[in-house]
Amino acid sequence: MKSLNDALPSATALISAAARAAHALVDNSPRLLLDSDAGALCALYEPSPLDFQLAYSSEPVLAAARASTVIRSSFARRLLHDSGLKQCVYLGAGLDTSVYADTAAKVWVVDRGEVLAWREELFTDAGLTDFAVPVSADLAAPGLLGSLIGAGLDRSQPVGVIGLGLSMYLTPQQNRELLAQLAELPIGSELVFDALLSTELADEAGRAYAAAITSRSGNNEPWQSRFTPQELADGLGESGWLLQHDIAESEAAPSAFWAANPQLNPMRLVRLVHAVRR
Numbered sequence: 001m002k003s004l005n006d007a008l009p010s011a012t013a014l015i016s017a018a019a020r021a022a023h024a025l026v027d028n029s030p031r032l033l034l035d036s037d038a039g040a041l042c043a044l045y046e047p048s049p050l051d052f053q054l055a056y057s058s059e060p061v062l063a064a065a066r067a068s069t070v071i072r073s074s075f076a077r078r079l080l081h082d083s084g085l086k087q088c089v090y091l092g093a094g095l096d097t098s099v100y101a102d103t104a105a106k107v108w109v110v111d112r113g114e115v116l117a118w119r120e121e122l123f124t125d126a127g128l129t130d131f132a133v134p135v136s137a138d139l140a141a142p143g144l145l146g147s148l149i150g151a152g153l154d155r156s157q158p159v160g161v162i163g164l165g166l167s168m169y170l171t172p173q174q175n176r177e178l179l180a181q182l183a184e185l186p187i188g189s190e191l192v193f194d195a196l197l198s199t200e201l202a203d204e205a206g207r208a209y210a211a212a213i214t215s216r217s218g219n220n221e222p223w224q225s226r227f228t229p230q231e232l233a234d235g236l237g238e239s240g241w242l243l244q245h246d247i248a249e250s251e252a253a254p255s256a257f258w259a260a261n262p263q264l265n266p267m268r269l270v271r272l273v274h275a276v277r278r
Protein backbone atom coordinates (compact mmCIF):
# COMPACT_ATOMS: atom_id res chain seq x y z
CA MET A 1 0.00 0.00 0.00
CA LYS A 2 1.06 3.56 -0.64
CA SER A 3 1.10 6.25 2.04
CA LEU A 4 -1.28 9.16 1.73
CA ASN A 5 0.96 12.11 2.58
CA ASP A 6 1.99 15.61 1.56
CA ALA A 7 4.62 14.31 -0.88
CA LEU A 8 2.08 13.46 -3.57
CA PRO A 9 2.95 14.95 -6.99
CA SER A 10 -0.62 16.31 -7.16
CA ALA A 11 -2.93 16.02 -4.18
CA THR A 12 -5.76 17.62 -6.15
CA ALA A 13 -5.54 14.91 -8.83
CA LEU A 14 -6.04 12.20 -6.21
CA ILE A 15 -8.85 14.15 -4.50
CA SER A 16 -10.60 14.47 -7.86
CA ALA A 17 -10.19 10.73 -8.49
CA ALA A 18 -11.83 10.03 -5.13
CA ALA A 19 -14.72 12.31 -6.01
CA ARG A 20 -15.30 10.58 -9.35
CA ALA A 21 -15.10 7.13 -7.76
CA ALA A 22 -17.46 8.07 -4.93
CA HIS A 23 -20.16 9.40 -7.24
CA ALA A 24 -21.32 5.91 -8.25
CA LEU A 25 -21.28 4.73 -4.63
CA VAL A 26 -22.95 7.50 -2.65
CA ASP A 27 -25.06 9.54 -5.08
CA ASN A 28 -28.43 8.64 -6.55
CA SER A 29 -29.43 8.14 -10.18
CA PRO A 30 -29.27 9.75 -12.63
CA ARG A 31 -25.49 9.53 -12.26
CA LEU A 32 -23.38 11.63 -14.59
CA LEU A 33 -20.47 9.23 -15.04
CA LEU A 34 -19.00 5.96 -13.80
CA ASP A 35 -15.24 5.86 -13.23
CA SER A 36 -13.97 2.46 -12.11
CA ASP A 37 -10.36 3.45 -12.89
CA ALA A 38 -10.52 6.17 -10.24
CA GLY A 39 -11.65 3.68 -7.59
CA ALA A 40 -8.81 1.29 -8.42
CA LEU A 41 -6.24 4.11 -8.14
CA CYS A 42 -7.61 5.28 -4.79
CA ALA A 43 -7.48 1.71 -3.45
CA LEU A 44 -3.67 1.78 -3.72
CA TYR A 45 -3.48 4.22 -0.81
CA GLU A 46 -3.82 3.76 2.93
CA PRO A 47 -5.90 5.48 4.05
CA SER A 48 -7.73 5.66 0.74
CA PRO A 49 -8.89 9.15 -0.22
CA LEU A 50 -12.13 7.45 -1.24
CA ASP A 51 -12.73 6.50 2.42
CA PHE A 52 -13.29 10.17 3.30
CA GLN A 53 -15.88 10.58 0.56
CA LEU A 54 -17.69 7.41 1.67
CA ALA A 55 -17.66 8.29 5.37
CA TYR A 56 -18.63 11.95 4.98
CA SER A 57 -20.50 12.02 1.67
CA SER A 58 -22.84 14.83 2.78
CA GLU A 59 -20.11 17.04 4.26
CA PRO A 60 -20.53 20.31 2.30
CA VAL A 61 -16.98 20.63 0.95
CA LEU A 62 -16.69 16.97 -0.08
CA ALA A 63 -20.18 16.98 -1.63
CA ALA A 64 -19.44 20.19 -3.54
CA ALA A 65 -16.10 18.82 -4.78
CA ARG A 66 -17.83 15.63 -5.93
CA ALA A 67 -20.55 17.47 -7.81
CA SER A 68 -18.12 19.87 -9.46
CA THR A 69 -15.77 17.08 -10.52
CA VAL A 70 -18.37 14.83 -12.13
CA ILE A 71 -20.30 17.67 -13.78
CA ARG A 72 -17.25 19.12 -15.51
CA SER A 73 -16.01 15.68 -16.60
CA SER A 74 -19.37 14.64 -18.02
CA PHE A 75 -19.73 18.01 -19.79
CA ALA A 76 -16.33 17.67 -21.47
CA ARG A 77 -16.92 14.01 -22.32
CA ARG A 78 -20.24 14.80 -23.98
CA LEU A 79 -18.78 17.60 -26.09
CA LEU A 80 -15.80 15.47 -27.12
CA HIS A 81 -18.13 12.69 -28.21
CA ASP A 82 -20.42 15.06 -30.11
CA SER A 83 -17.52 16.78 -31.88
CA GLY A 84 -16.47 13.63 -33.74
CA LEU A 85 -12.85 14.83 -33.61
CA LYS A 86 -10.19 12.16 -34.02
CA GLN A 87 -7.54 13.84 -31.88
CA CYS A 88 -7.91 14.86 -28.23
CA VAL A 89 -5.44 16.64 -25.98
CA TYR A 90 -6.16 16.63 -22.26
CA LEU A 91 -4.22 19.39 -20.49
CA GLY A 92 -3.44 18.92 -16.81
CA ALA A 93 -4.91 15.43 -17.01
CA GLY A 94 -3.71 14.26 -13.61
CA LEU A 95 -5.15 10.77 -13.02
CA ASP A 96 -8.30 11.17 -15.11
CA THR A 97 -9.42 8.81 -17.87
CA SER A 98 -13.17 9.39 -17.54
CA VAL A 99 -13.35 12.23 -20.06
CA TYR A 100 -12.03 10.18 -22.98
CA ALA A 101 -13.19 6.70 -21.97
CA ASP A 102 -14.67 4.85 -24.96
CA THR A 103 -13.70 7.60 -27.41
CA ALA A 104 -12.48 6.70 -30.88
CA ALA A 105 -10.07 9.64 -30.82
CA LYS A 106 -6.35 9.33 -30.28
CA VAL A 107 -5.59 10.95 -26.92
CA TRP A 108 -2.58 12.78 -25.53
CA VAL A 109 -2.45 13.52 -21.79
CA VAL A 110 -0.33 16.52 -20.82
CA ASP A 111 1.01 17.28 -17.36
CA ARG A 112 4.21 17.87 -15.44
CA GLY A 113 6.77 15.11 -15.78
CA GLU A 114 6.52 14.04 -12.15
CA VAL A 115 2.74 13.79 -12.38
CA LEU A 116 2.92 11.65 -15.52
CA ALA A 117 5.50 9.34 -13.94
CA TRP A 118 3.26 8.98 -10.89
CA ARG A 119 0.26 8.34 -13.13
CA GLU A 120 2.15 5.56 -14.96
CA GLU A 121 3.24 4.00 -11.66
CA LEU A 122 -0.29 3.99 -10.25
CA PHE A 123 -1.85 2.59 -13.40
CA THR A 124 0.73 -0.20 -13.50
CA ASP A 125 0.23 -1.03 -9.82
CA ALA A 126 -3.57 -1.03 -10.23
CA GLY A 127 -3.38 -3.28 -13.31
CA LEU A 128 -4.99 -0.64 -15.52
CA THR A 129 -4.24 0.10 -19.17
CA ASP A 130 -3.97 3.74 -20.16
CA PHE A 131 -4.04 4.08 -23.94
CA ALA A 132 -3.35 7.83 -23.91
CA VAL A 133 0.05 9.16 -25.03
CA PRO A 134 1.84 11.00 -22.18
CA VAL A 135 3.36 14.40 -22.97
CA SER A 136 5.47 16.10 -20.35
CA ALA A 137 5.08 19.88 -20.49
CA ASP A 138 5.00 22.95 -18.30
CA LEU A 139 1.66 24.52 -19.20
CA ALA A 140 2.85 27.85 -17.85
CA ALA A 141 5.66 27.95 -20.43
CA PRO A 142 5.94 28.02 -24.26
CA GLY A 143 6.61 24.95 -26.37
CA LEU A 144 3.39 22.98 -25.88
CA LEU A 145 2.55 22.55 -29.55
CA GLY A 146 6.05 21.41 -30.40
CA SER A 147 5.91 18.80 -27.64
CA LEU A 148 2.56 17.51 -28.92
CA ILE A 149 3.77 17.30 -32.52
CA GLY A 150 6.84 15.46 -31.30
CA ALA A 151 4.50 12.98 -29.60
CA GLY A 152 2.62 12.33 -32.85
CA LEU A 153 -0.10 14.99 -33.01
CA ASP A 154 -1.16 15.73 -36.60
CA ARG A 155 -1.12 19.51 -36.83
CA SER A 156 -3.06 19.45 -40.10
CA GLN A 157 -6.16 17.97 -38.43
CA PRO A 158 -8.44 19.66 -35.86
CA VAL A 159 -8.03 18.78 -32.22
CA GLY A 160 -10.32 18.63 -29.21
CA VAL A 161 -8.55 20.28 -26.27
CA ILE A 162 -9.75 19.74 -22.72
CA GLY A 163 -8.44 21.57 -19.66
CA LEU A 164 -10.35 20.78 -16.47
CA GLY A 165 -9.23 22.07 -13.11
CA LEU A 166 -6.43 23.96 -14.85
CA SER A 167 -7.14 27.65 -15.49
CA MET A 168 -7.36 28.52 -11.78
CA TYR A 169 -3.82 27.25 -11.16
CA LEU A 170 -2.32 29.50 -13.86
CA THR A 171 -1.94 33.26 -13.59
CA PRO A 172 -4.09 35.45 -15.88
CA GLN A 173 -1.06 36.08 -18.10
CA GLN A 174 -0.24 32.38 -18.28
CA ASN A 175 -3.84 31.63 -19.27
CA ARG A 176 -3.63 34.19 -22.08
CA GLU A 177 -0.35 32.74 -23.31
CA LEU A 178 -1.75 29.21 -23.24
CA LEU A 179 -4.80 30.27 -25.27
CA ALA A 180 -2.48 31.91 -27.80
CA GLN A 181 -0.44 28.70 -28.13
CA LEU A 182 -3.60 26.66 -28.64
CA ALA A 183 -4.79 29.12 -31.29
CA GLU A 184 -2.05 27.71 -33.55
CA LEU A 185 -4.17 24.56 -33.89
CA PRO A 186 -6.17 24.12 -37.12
CA ILE A 187 -9.52 25.75 -37.81
CA GLY A 188 -12.26 23.52 -36.44
CA SER A 189 -10.40 22.61 -33.27
CA GLU A 190 -12.49 22.79 -30.10
CA LEU A 191 -11.63 23.82 -26.56
CA VAL A 192 -13.40 22.90 -23.31
CA PHE A 193 -12.33 24.18 -19.91
CA ASP A 194 -13.64 25.38 -16.57
CA ALA A 195 -12.96 28.69 -14.86
CA LEU A 196 -13.68 30.22 -11.47
CA LEU A 197 -15.94 33.23 -11.26
CA SER A 198 -14.60 36.38 -9.64
CA THR A 199 -15.35 36.60 -5.93
CA GLU A 200 -18.03 39.25 -6.29
CA LEU A 201 -19.98 37.16 -8.82
CA ALA A 202 -19.88 33.92 -6.82
CA ASP A 203 -22.77 33.19 -4.46
CA GLU A 204 -22.46 32.54 -0.73
CA ALA A 205 -22.10 28.78 -1.23
CA GLY A 206 -19.42 29.31 -3.86
CA ARG A 207 -17.46 31.73 -1.69
CA ALA A 208 -17.66 29.34 1.27
CA TYR A 209 -16.40 26.46 -0.85
CA ALA A 210 -13.56 28.56 -2.26
CA ALA A 211 -12.53 29.64 1.24
CA ALA A 212 -12.57 26.03 2.48
CA ILE A 213 -10.50 24.73 -0.44
CA THR A 214 -8.02 27.57 -0.13
CA SER A 215 -7.54 26.99 3.59
CA ARG A 216 -7.08 23.23 3.13
CA SER A 217 -4.69 23.35 0.21
CA GLY A 218 -2.55 26.13 1.63
CA ASN A 219 0.22 27.16 -0.76
CA ASN A 220 0.76 23.72 -2.30
CA GLU A 221 -1.52 24.25 -5.32
CA PRO A 222 -2.97 27.76 -4.93
CA TRP A 223 -5.71 29.26 -7.07
CA GLN A 224 -4.30 32.18 -9.06
CA SER A 225 -7.03 33.19 -11.56
CA ARG A 226 -10.71 34.04 -11.38
CA PHE A 227 -12.72 35.67 -14.18
CA THR A 228 -15.90 37.45 -15.10
CA PRO A 229 -17.82 36.06 -18.10
CA GLN A 230 -16.81 39.13 -20.11
CA GLU A 231 -13.14 38.54 -19.34
CA LEU A 232 -13.49 34.94 -20.52
CA ALA A 233 -15.14 36.00 -23.78
CA ASP A 234 -12.59 38.74 -24.40
CA GLY A 235 -9.63 36.47 -23.70
CA LEU A 236 -10.89 33.82 -26.07
CA GLY A 237 -11.69 36.29 -28.83
CA GLU A 238 -8.32 37.99 -28.61
CA SER A 239 -6.62 34.61 -28.98
CA GLY A 240 -8.58 33.49 -32.04
CA TRP A 241 -11.25 31.37 -30.35
CA LEU A 242 -15.00 31.80 -30.86
CA LEU A 243 -17.06 31.28 -27.70
CA GLN A 244 -19.85 28.70 -28.12
CA HIS A 245 -21.01 28.07 -24.56
CA ASP A 246 -20.29 29.71 -21.23
CA ILE A 247 -22.65 28.27 -18.64
CA ALA A 248 -22.87 27.93 -14.91
CA GLU A 249 -21.65 24.52 -13.81
CA SER A 250 -24.99 23.82 -12.13
CA GLU A 251 -26.78 24.28 -15.48
CA ALA A 252 -24.72 21.50 -17.09
CA ALA A 253 -26.44 18.85 -14.95
CA PRO A 254 -30.11 17.92 -15.51
CA SER A 255 -32.67 19.09 -12.97
CA ALA A 256 -33.39 15.42 -12.15
CA PHE A 257 -29.80 15.08 -10.93
CA TRP A 258 -30.21 17.88 -8.40
CA ALA A 259 -33.65 16.67 -7.34
CA ALA A 260 -32.35 13.15 -6.66
CA ASN A 261 -29.28 14.40 -4.77
CA PRO A 262 -30.19 17.13 -2.28
CA GLN A 263 -26.81 16.65 -0.59
CA LEU A 264 -25.21 18.10 -3.74
CA ASN A 265 -26.33 21.69 -3.52
CA PRO A 266 -25.61 23.75 -6.67
CA MET A 267 -23.34 26.74 -6.19
CA ARG A 268 -22.38 29.70 -8.34
CA LEU A 269 -18.60 29.54 -8.62
CA VAL A 270 -17.52 27.58 -11.72
CA ARG A 271 -18.19 28.33 -15.39
CA LEU A 272 -17.93 25.66 -18.09
CA VAL A 273 -16.63 27.05 -21.35
CA HIS A 274 -16.67 25.68 -24.91
CA ALA A 275 -15.00 27.48 -27.81
CA VAL A 276 -14.03 26.68 -31.41
CA ARG A 277 -10.99 27.72 -33.40
CA ARG A 278 -12.19 30.20 -35.99
